[in-house]
Structure formats: C-alpha cells, structure tokens
Amino acid sequence: MVTKELTVINDSGIHARPAALIVETATKFKSNVIFIKDGMRANAKSIMNIMLLAAEPGAVIKVETEGPDEGDALAAIEALFSSRFKYD
Amino acid sequence: MSGPKPKRVVLQGVPASPGFAIGPAYLLHPEDRVVKKRVIPPEKVEQEVARLKRALDKAHKEILGIKTRISGDVGEYEARIFDTHMMMLQDSEIVDAVIKDIHDNLHNAEYAYSARINGLAERFENISGGFLKDHMSDLRDVATRVIDILMLSENNLSYLDVPEPVIILSRNLTPSVLSQFNRKNTLGLTTEVGGKTSHVSILARSLEIPAVSGISWSGIDIEPGQTVILDGTAGYVIINPSLRDIKEYEIKKAAFFAMERELSTLRDLEPVTTDGKYIELSANIELPIEVESVLQYGADSVGLYRSEFLFLTREDMPSEEEQYQAYKYIGERMSPRAVTIRTMDAGGDKLVPALKMAGELNPYMGWRSIRVCLDNREIFKTQLRAVMRATAYSNIRLMFPMISNLWEIRETKKILDEVRADLDRDGIAYNTQLEIGCMVEVPAAVVMADELAREVDFFSIGTNDLIQFTLAVDRANEKIAELFEPNSPAVWRQIKSVIEVARRHGIQACVCGEMAGDPLAAIVLIGMGIDELSMGPGVLLEMKKLIRSISFEEARLCSEEVIKLTTADEISTFMRERYGGKLMDLGITKFPGKRPSPF
Known part of the structure; x- marks a missing residue:
C-alpha cells in the first residue's frame, strides 16, 4: 500500500466534473483507490463516495492505493490534482 | 354548487419568451411523484433485477443522447456534466444497494431505487459546503429519469406525449426535456430556475412558446388540469383566473397572434427602403x-x-x-x-x-x-x-x-x-x-x-x-x-x-x-x-x-x-x-x- 497527502488546489473544489475525472482515472487501475478526509473513507471509483467527501478548495486528502498497480494509480491521481483537474 | 370556488392566484416571474397562453396545467415535477412500495413474489426477484438493469440501460442511452445533442447545440464543456450523470447511474454505491434491497426485502425496483436515493440525499444534506445544491440536483435529475422509466410500461416511449394542449409548470425544465414535448401540445411553460438567458428560455423563444421563469410552486395548491393563464410578455401566471381575466387575455392573445402573423409574412421579404436601398x-x-x-x-x-x-x-x-x-x-x-x-x-x-x-x-x-x-x-x-x-x-x-x-x-x-x-x-x-x-x-x-x-x-x-x-x-x-x-x-x-x-x-x-x-x-x-x-x-x-x-x-x-x-x-x-x-x-x-x- 502507498499513500500520499494531496491538496485540492483548484478554485472550486471537487464539484461534479472533477469528481467524474477522479472516478474515470481511478477505474483505469486494478488497485483499490481510497480517499480519506476528516476520517471519512471514500472509494475513489464511486462518484457518490467522492461527492460525499465534499472536498472544498484547500482541502487535504489522504490518498491510499493498494494493489498490483498501486504506484501508477497514486501517480495518476497526483497528476490530476496538480493539473487542477484540467481536461485538456 | 359543489365545493368552494378555487382561489385565484397571481404569480409574478421573469418574462422569458413573449406571448400568451390559456389552458390546463400540466405539472412536471416528477420528483414529487409517489413511488409505491410493493412486495414482489420471491420467484420474480431476478425478473425485477433485470427490469432495473434495463431501466438503467435505457437511462444511460437517453443521457448519452442528450449529451450528444447538447455538445452540438450548446458546447462540449456544458455537455460534460452528463458524463457525471452517467457515472452516477452506474455507481455501485447505488446499484448494489438497490439490488440487495430487491433480493433481501422483496421490494419493487422503483421503491428500492428511490429509497436508496433518498438515503444518499439525506447524507448530502448532512454535509456542509457549497456543492450540496448542485450535487442534489444532479442526483435528483438522474434518479427521476430512472424512476420515470421504471414506472412506465416499457413500450410507452415517454410520459411527455401529452394528448392535449397544456401549459407545462416545471421546476427546472431542461432543453432536452422540452424538446421531447410535442410542440403543438405545448401552449406555454414556466420554470422555477433559470432566467431570460437560460438555455430553455432561448429554446422557448426560438420555438415561439410563451414562457415565464422564476415561478416557484412550493406552497401553492394546484391540481393537474386546473386552468392557468400564462403571460410570457409581462411575466405573469394566473391560477384559476376569473372570467374577466380570461376575456382580457383572449383579446391579448388574439392581438399578439395577429401581430406575429403579420411579422411572419415579413420574414421572407427583403429589408429594402421604398426607394430601393438594401x-x-x-x-x-x-x-x-x-x-x-x-x-x-x-x-x-x-x-x-x-x-x-x-x-x-x-x-x-x-x-x-x-x-x-x-x-x-x-x-x-x-x-x-x-x-x-x-x-x-x-x-x-x-x-x-x-x-x-x-x-x-x-x-x-x-x-x-x-x-x-x-x-x-x-x-x-x-x-x-x-x-x-x-x-x-x-x-x-x-x-x-x-x-x-x-x-x-x-x-x-x-x-x-x-x-x-x-x-x-x-x-x-x-x-x-x-x-x-x-x-x-x-x-x-x-x-x-x-x-x-x-x-x-x-x-x-x-x-x-x-x-x-x-x-x-x-x-x-x-x-x-x-x-x-x-x-x-x-x-x-x-x-x-x-x-x-x-x-x-x-x-x-x-x-x-x-x-x-x-x-x-x-x-x-x-x-x-x-x-x-x-x-x-x-x-x-x-x-x-x-x-x-x-x-x-x-x-x-x-x-x-x-x-x-x-x-x-x-x-x-x-x-x-x-x-x-x-x-x-x-x-x-x-x-x-x-x-x-x-x-
């Protein structure tokens, strides 16, 4: 298992579209991808879970990946965060 | 005389598309629809699950269709919200729990589905933050579609095929829903959200459907079929109008149509001055x-x-x-x-x-x-x-x-x-x-x-x-x-x-x-x-x-x-x-x- 703390740095937090991007990215990997915020654990492959985290700008999220491609999964999620959830 | 006379109510909103309409109310807020609980026979459980999956599949196709249309009409970025909707549709948090409910409690699919959505909605209400409203409306949008599909017999394409001309009273009518209505039977429409520049208002204007936005129905007693006057030019809606209202608006409507007819003959004429300058x-x-x-x-x-x-x-x-x-x-x-x-x-x-x-x-x-x-x-x-x-x-x-x-x-x-x-x-x-x-x-x-x-x-x-x-x-x-x-x-x-x-x-x-x-x-x-x-x-x-x-x-x-x-x-x-x-x-x-x- 690998973990990393990531900060939400876009202007509007994880609203519907970034949430969809996170799910899209997480489901590409075999590993489990878990987001932890304020003690709440969310499966990053479920859009409802991600939305229920209600991560606002500046929120710090602990990302935990576990499985055969855990390193790649974590790197992909990190890239998504640092790109401010950009599309193109 | 039977019963008290229904009360005349005048509501003011924002004029969104000009014109006048008088007709029966058609209430389009299906999220209020009562979903009945039924217990299904144990041998029909798999059939019920299959019915749920067909409905999810159909909802997916519908959303994909809307997404394609919106990409073309409005823009690719606006259409991306429908990707989120499709993910919500397939989310295991929802689907697995609903299937489990059908299996364990022998609940009918629409009841199980709506119970699960209500449960999630409650959790949303308990979280703080600015996304709450958006997430709720996205979730409701998806859920309404699924429940609608489940509640309709599957050969019935759409409950929107209304048989007679009506005035649609909605909370949030989207262009995609509006475009499913038969134009001939849509006398007018109201929405609670959106203004003059919302996409549905623009669409209403181009279809020449009178519309008023900013009309909230919460707390107002209205039955389907009750007579309504809609004034898209000034932005009024009158529920249970008096005879005098109706007479007044018949005249306004006739004058408006006469003017529109005259203008429409101009459509194909050239903008040329009487002495020939174009x-x-x-x-x-x-x-x-x-x-x-x-x-x-x-x-x-x-x-x-x-x-x-x-x-x-x-x-x-x-x-x-x-x-x-x-x-x-x-x-x-x-x-x-x-x-x-x-x-x-x-x-x-x-x-x-x-x-x-x-x-x-x-x-x-x-x-x-x-x-x-x-x-x-x-x-x-x-x-x-x-x-x-x-x-x-x-x-x-x-x-x-x-x-x-x-x-x-x-x-x-x-x-x-x-x-x-x-x-x-x-x-x-x-x-x-x-x-x-x-x-x-x-x-x-x-x-x-x-x-x-x-x-x-x-x-x-x-x-x-x-x-x-x-x-x-x-x-x-x-x-x-x-x-x-x-x-x-x-x-x-x-x-x-x-x-x-x-x-x-x-x-x-x-x-x-x-x-x-x-x-x-x-x-x-x-x-x-x-x-x-x-x-x-x-x-x-x-x-x-x-x-x-x-x-x-x-x-x-x-x-x-x-x-x-x-x-x-x-x-x-x-x-x-x-x-x-x-x-x-x-x-x-x-x-x-x-x-x-x-x-």
Whole structure:
C-alpha cells in the first residue's frame, strides 16, 4: 500500500466534473483507490463516495492505493490534482 | 354548487419568451411523484433485477443522447456534466444497494431505487459546503429519469406525449426535456430556475412558446388540469383566473397572434427602403443554439457572434477543437449567409475565469478585449486557428474588438498571418479570401479611422462602448445612467464621420451596438449611409417593417437635420416628432430609448 497527502488546489473544489475525472482515472487501475478526509473513507471509483467527501478548495486528502498497480494509480491521481483537474 | 370556488392566484416571474397562453396545467415535477412500495413474489426477484438493469440501460442511452445533442447545440464543456450523470447511474454505491434491497426485502425496483436515493440525499444534506445544491440536483435529475422509466410500461416511449394542449409548470425544465414535448401540445411553460438567458428560455423563444421563469410552486395548491393563464410578455401566471381575466387575455392573445402573423409574412421579404436601398439586417448572438432563432427571424447574417461566451462559464480554456466545433456549427447552420465572429472580448464586466482576471478599479478602460489577446498570444492563436479552420466550410468573417490604435490592428494581422502559415504547413484548408474587420468603439479609432480603413475590409461601430468612452460615462454605473445618452451630438457626429470614411475607402460600415436595434436611431443611421444593422434577433422583423416603410432619401434628409442639432434633447425631440407617429401607425411598440446595455 502507498499513500500520499494531496491538496485540492483548484478554485472550486471537487464539484461534479472533477469528481467524474477522479472516478474515470481511478477505474483505469486494478488497485483499490481510497480517499480519506476528516476520517471519512471514500472509494475513489464511486462518484457518490467522492461527492460525499465534499472536498472544498484547500482541502487535504489522504490518498491510499493498494494493489498490483498501486504506484501508477497514486501517480495518476497526483497528476490530476496538480493539473487542477484540467481536461485538456 | 359543489365545493368552494378555487382561489385565484397571481404569480409574478421573469418574462422569458413573449406571448400568451390559456389552458390546463400540466405539472412536471416528477420528483414529487409517489413511488409505491410493493412486495414482489420471491420467484420474480431476478425478473425485477433485470427490469432495473434495463431501466438503467435505457437511462444511460437517453443521457448519452442528450449529451450528444447538447455538445452540438450548446458546447462540449456544458455537455460534460452528463458524463457525471452517467457515472452516477452506474455507481455501485447505488446499484448494489438497490439490488440487495430487491433480493433481501422483496421490494419493487422503483421503491428500492428511490429509497436508496433518498438515503444518499439525506447524507448530502448532512454535509456542509457549497456543492450540496448542485450535487442534489444532479442526483435528483438522474434518479427521476430512472424512476420515470421504471414506472412506465416499457413500450410507452415517454410520459411527455401529452394528448392535449397544456401549459407545462416545471421546476427546472431542461432543453432536452422540452424538446421531447410535442410542440403543438405545448401552449406555454414556466420554470422555477433559470432566467431570460437560460438555455430553455432561448429554446422557448426560438420555438415561439410563451414562457415565464422564476415561478416557484412550493406552497401553492394546484391540481393537474386546473386552468392557468400564462403571460410570457409581462411575466405573469394566473391560477384559476376569473372570467374577466380570461376575456382580457383572449383579446391579448388574439392581438399578439395577429401581430406575429403579420411579422411572419415579413420574414421572407427583403429589408429594402421604398426607394430601393438594401439595408443588411443581421443578428447579435452569444450562443451557438441562438442560430435557430436568427434563422427563424429571417436575418441576412450574424453580424456579431460574441465568442467570449465560450470562455465565461468555465474554469479552463476551451480547446481549439471545441472552439472549432462551435464556429463551424454556426457557420454551417447560417451558410450561405455570413457570420461575423468577434474574437474574445473579455474584460470589463465579462471576466474569463481561466485568465484569472482581477477586478479592476476602472475595468472598461482596463485589461480587456484585444489587449488581453495580444498579451496572451497562445490563447489568441488557438482561437484564430479554430476560426480559420471553420472558414473553410462557410461564409465566416473575422472581427477584432476595441482596436484603439494602428499598432494593435497591424500586430493582430501579423499574428493572423502566422496562424495562416501554420495552417499551410499543416496542410489545413481555410478561406484565403477571409474578410477581416475591426470594431470602432473607442474615440481614438474614430479619429484614426482613415488609417484603420486601409487595414481592414469592414468597420463595425460598437455604439455601447463608443457612447461610454465619448461621454466618459461608465455604463455599468447606475448613478450616472441618465448621462448615458446615445443621442448626444458628440456620438452622432463620430458615427457620421466613421460611415463617411468607410464610404470613401469603399469598405462596409455596420453598427452592432444597441443603437442598431432602436427604430429612431436606425432611421438616422440609414440616412447616414450605413450598410448593415446588427441587433438582437427579437427586433429584426419590426426593423424590417420599418425599413420597408421609409425611403432612403427621407432618412438622408432627416440625418442631415439631426447632425445640425446641438443637444441630445433636441435630437430626441426632433426624431420623436418626425417619426413617433409613424412608429405608432406601424404598431412598432419597442421604444427602447435609454436602457441599460446588457453588456
């Protein structure tokens, strides 16, 4: 298992579209991808879970990946965060 | 007599699409629909699960269809929300729990599904933060669709196939739902959310369905089928109208239809003065979807497409491909008619989030428009490249806003040449004969018009900015709204001089500000020799009617009188005395006078 703390740095937090991007990215990997915020654990492959985290700008999220491609999964999620959830 | 007489209630909202309707209410808020709990026989569990999966599958197809349509009509970025909806549909948090409920408790699929959604909705209510409302509405939107599908027999395509003409009362009617209604049976509609510029209002206007937005039904007792009057012109809804209301509105409705019929005969007639001068009438638009109403009102062209609207509602920049699709769509829909695309006119009161534009103390004179583009070459080039690619398919013209000196137009043309060279290198086709123009909206450009005219193929006079800069009146400042005076001689003299310069150089002169759509100002502009007037699609037909009733010669004489006058009051009085009666006779009711500019 690998973990990393990531900060939400876009202007509007994880609203519907970034949430969809996170799910899209997480489901590409075999590993489990878990987001932890304020003690709440969310499966990053479920859009409802991600939305229920209600991560606002500046929120710090602990990302935990576990499985055969855990390193790649974590790197992909990190890239998504640092790109401010950009599309193109 | 049976029972008490239902109470007459008048609600006021925002007029979203003009016209009148009287008819039975059709309540479209299916989220309030009662979902009945049934216990299914144990041997039918698998059948019930299969029914759920079919419904999810159907909902998925419907959303995908909507997404495709919205991508084309509105934009790819707006359509991306439907990706989220499709994910919600497939989310295991929802689906697995519903299937478990069907298995364990023998609940019918619609009950299990709606119970699960309600459970999640409660959890949403318990979290703080600004997303709550959006997430709830997305979730409800998806859930409503699934439950609707489940509650209908599967051969029934849509509950929206209403058998008789109705007035639709909705909370949030989306363009996709509206487009499923039979036009003939849609007398009118109301929405709770959205305003005049929401997509459903724009669609209602182009379909000529009277509409009122901002009408909330919470706390109002209304049964399906109850008589309702809808006044889309003034923005009223009357529930259980009195006989007198009904009589009054029958008359209004008849008058409105007569007027519409008369205007619609104008659609196919040419905007020519009685002595044969053709005045090109074109439309100003902000969204690709508005092309439909432009065509409906018989415009000669799109005289101003405000491309910045592609950039305003989002956090990132639209890609070249996305822009290209929007430009190509407008160009192809209008073809062979011309479309003038104005490059991103950001700033002032139109802040582009992706550019991180800060609020400025003096925003209209600040970092805006062409200045922003020249400072962000890559963004500018992306837009120019997208426009150039679209020119290969249609009659597109390119226009640059807020040019205030020669360097800006020359620099812009240099960048355009670089884009052309890139396209040549990549073997991508474009129109090599592309016409380019500049807005004349800064007094400095008026003074330098002679030199600017050598650089471009046409001028477009932006009266809103020209007035504010000439008179030093911030048009967003309500305290000085009275000073925003289109009829100022200082403004008219500049307009006249720009038109004369254009004529001397043999280039086209157009007006695309609010003044173009004002009947009295239009007469003066025509008299000064303007070639093209570009205005909101809604006033095009009345303008055509006016043009067909005047001669160029009388307009010319009139403009010569106007230019001699020395105060705005004198000009206003002169024009009213000379043409007020005529406008009344023509039934032209739109007398905009002084009104705050929308942008």
